Amino acid sequence: MESSVEMIKNRLSIAEVIGSYLKLEKAGVNLKARCPFHNERTPSFFVSPERGTFHCFGCGKGGDIFTFVEEIEGVEFKEALKVLAERSGVSISKENGNYSGTGRLRAVLLEAVDFYKRNLNTSAEANKYLEDRGVKQTSIDKFQLGFSGVGWRELSEHLIRKGFSSVDAERVGLVVKSSKGYYDRFRGRIIFPFFDLGGRPIGFSARVLPGVTEDSDKYGKYINSPETSLFHKSKVFYGIKEANIAIRSLDKTILVEGQLDVILAHQAGVENAIGVSGTAFTTDHISVLKRLSDNLLVVLDADEAGFRASEKVVRMVLSVGMNVSVVALPKGQDPAELIRVDCELFKSTLNKELPFLDYALALVRDGYKDNSKRENAIRSYLYPVLADTYNEIEKDRSLQDIANLLGVAPDASRRDFEKWLSLHKNAELATRFVVPTSGQKSIPPPLEMVAGRLFGIASMLEQSKDENESALSAKILQDLNSVLGQNTFSALSEKYKNEKREDIVFEVETQYPDRFVLPNETKVLLERLRREVHKFQFSQAIDELRMAEADDDEERVAKSLLKCQEISKKLSQP
Ligand SMILES: [Zn+2]
Missing domain, CATH: 3.40.1360.10 (Dna Topoisomerase Vi A Subunit; Chain: A, domain 2)
Incomplete structure (x- = not known):
């Protein structure tokens, strides 16, 4: 049986619902408007009548008609459901009265912000500390600063009195569960709330108050909320x-x-x-x-x-x-x-302020007086940054500045950089974007950008009635799987087929208003992806090699070395 949510969605078009709040203009297959959730001059708020969704590239808000009404009316899901049910003439059954827990979690956080704010008003020490640091009352109000008392259960008990559950308070990281029950995470500390772009509290950072905080030796100067579903x-x-x-x-x-x-x-x-x-x-x-x-x-x-x-x-x-x-x-x-x-x-x-590359060059100019030392400094400070710079014009300008500083022809600095690049490319790649703590490497941003674009094209064409288009979609996913390998494919597909799907589909719809370019474009993108994957594999192979060398394991060293050479060969092919 169809749920009331589905019935409402079938009866109301998203263009009609959003159109009653905003003026929508046509933009290809979609509609666009200036975003109601953030301040902007040019429209970056898009609506897809076909998929029944909206998305703003400016502030990242997006969702369906229910999310839209929740956001624009500032109400929770239950209320939005009521508004839209009335509008569509659908009667709501009881099953939908039980809305998701997120609303409750947000309410706990809001109550905590208020509680800490009131506490700050009554703490002379906390106010004195902020005053000594130069923080004025207007800033305390603007950033909604607060204070947590030194007691172990001040907030916990307050929340219970207000009818909130300790389980919810624990889920947003405000209280900690122990064998003796729940106690407050932040005690005797200045409270700095974190908000999302929509202005809703999501978590906290808590700073020691000298002479008041009792656990500063144990936990340090700042403690933050733990990772939660909102933070x-x-x-x-x-x-x-x-x-x-x-x-x-x-x-x-x-x-x-x-x-x-x-x-x-x-x-x-x-x-x-x-x-x-x-x-x-x-x-x-x-x-x-x-x-x-x-x-x-x-x-x-x-x-x-x-x-x-x-x-x-x-x-x-x-x-x-x-x-x-x-x-x-x-x-x-x-x-x-x-x-x-x-x-x-x-x-x-x-x-x-100076552009970063200019700043680095000034450091070299002021720090080193003779040319040969400057050359070395340029190679160690500027070239690695230049190698990562995406903007070619910026890169070119910087190479000219380098030539000027050294008093050589612009061509000379360009050639020197190219030479450095070919020698260091692989070693450079190996040191880039390494996550130092865990053994696992994160996926480099350029690789993810290209893959994300391809996932977007695949998702956009997935439901197409044109057979060629839906076939292309399936083919892209197949190619992505084989180029990325099962693990990376699953990780990225989880992200781009779910959480980021709307984001990326709206992006490719805007990017490719003419779909006939897509078969060729996907070929180009797949080629780029292949290269990025090889670079990534190379950096992983180098890591393996280093570890094998550190372990003095000759067999593994030989193996990793071979692997490095193989990938390096692939990389040097045009
Ligand atoms: Zn926006």
Whole structure:
């Protein structure tokens, strides 16, 4: 039997539902509009009447008519169901009254934010600490800062009194279960809530309050919410809700480190600042950044260590074609401290931003006086970054600057770089995108981009009534499977056929308005994919070789060496 949800979906068209809120324009097979969920001038909000879905490339929101009504009316699923049932004339049966648990989890988080906020009002020590760090009341309100009391069950008991279940509180990471029952995760700490782009709380970071926190030796200066169904550390940024509008209107994101850096930057009027705050930088972070703006400014420490620390992030960002510039703060200063002491100096420093490659070149110019030392420094600082840079014009400009600095013809620096590249290409590939902690390597972004595009084309053509198109779709999946290998294929297909499906299908629909180019385009993409896979395999083989060498296992060394040579041969074929 059809559920009421399906009945409603069959009776109401998505164009009609969304069209009653927004003005939709035609865009190929789809419709588009300016997104109602974020501030934008050019439309990046797409609706597919055929699939009954919507997706915004700007803020990443998407879903069906129910999600849309939930988002735009600010209601939960149950309420959205009621609204749409009335509109379609479908009566709701009891089975649907029981909505998903996400709404309840969000309610627990909201209650906790309020609880911590009220606590902060009554803690003189916590307020004094924030005041000493230069945080004003307006910022406390804007970022909804809070405080957790030192007791073991203050929040737990409050939530129970409010009718929430401890199981839900545990699922969002607020309480911890022990043999004696539930206790509060954060005790005696300043609370910094994390929000999603829609402004909903998803998790927390909690900082020690000197003289108050009792577990600082055991847990350290900051503790964060654990990974939950709403809090994903691989893609969260602190301050993204507060910075969202400024980032879009300025078309630039400023990346700083800690929560206090973000808060004080906003307080100084720099409202497009966000922070990575303590979590490792991942390719998911890059996707989030790329959606916000193509321009990134990284604030770093002035010395070589600062350069080295940010180099990995910068190379990852450059490899997806974003523009990265940097500013260096005076030695030994973090942004929060500098703003507190001299706000104007901080702002004037931001104005001295340099494209990353220019900055690296300036480091070389100032740090080394004679040419042969400069040449070596250029090879070790700039060439690896250049090798990862996606933007060819940027690359070319930088090679000209290098030639100018060394006083040689532009051709000479280009040839030197090419030579370096051919010598280091494979070794370079091996050191790139290595996940240092786990033994397993993550899939490199260029490989994933090409594969994602192919999955998108396959999904777009899957339901086509044209036999040639549905056959092409099946063929693409088959080829993907054989090129990627079973494991990588399963991992990526899980992602692109489910979680990211809408994202990627809307993208290819926009990319290829004329479908007749697709057979040829898929051939080109598959060729690129094959190359990326070989590069990836090569870096894995090099790792195996290193491990075998470390173990002094001659047989394995010989085997891995052979493997490296084989892949290397494939790579050198045009
Ligand atoms: Zn949007």
